Amino acid sequence: EVQVVESEGGLVKPGGSLRLSCATSGFTFSKFTMNWVRQAPGKGLEWVSSINNSSNDIQYADSVRGRFTISRDNAKNSVYLQMSSLGAEDTAMYYCAGEFELWGQGTLVTVSS
């Protein structure tokens, strides 16, 4: 059974940092490009970042470049999103997705004082 499970998000103060994890199983993780997609409350989907299977092709949305860092550990079948300098505009449900085919249930990140 395919599983894609994001770590718990949480409440972060403006300017703060948070690291999201996404643990996977049930598919050949090392062959998949992994993505983070977010959805602000009541809004549509926004792609955030992608990392290819060998970590040599990494992409970021302009809205997070320089503040977020994506990484992966193929030995642990996991992908990560290190988020820093968070602002209210980063408040969203964050989804981990393999090749846009396999999606997690999402984790809520709220940036508020």
Add this chain to the structure above:
Amino acid sequence: DIVMTQTPLSLSVTPGQPASLSCKSSESLLHYDGKTYLYWFLQKPGQSPQLLLYEVSSRFPGVPDRFSGSGSGTDFTLKISRVEAEDVGIYYCMQGIRPPWTFGQGTRVEI
């Protein structure tokens, strides 16, 4: 960035009747490899998005054949041959030809 525009933004349908959703891109999604990188997703209420179609018209495994996709270049259509109650939600198109990958604003389908 490639802009994806979906119409209509909202659609009320009758079970058993067909439905048609449109998606237009600001640039051609035809790649030099011959493939067209247009995806359709459905986000059911309270759920994560799920992939319905990739490369315009290929159904992801497990997707019912009442869902079909068509189009080329910059104009695309998702058709539901006979809408069922479980098809309610928000449908998003997305371009995958070059980053940043961009989504349309979504079409809300309700019964």
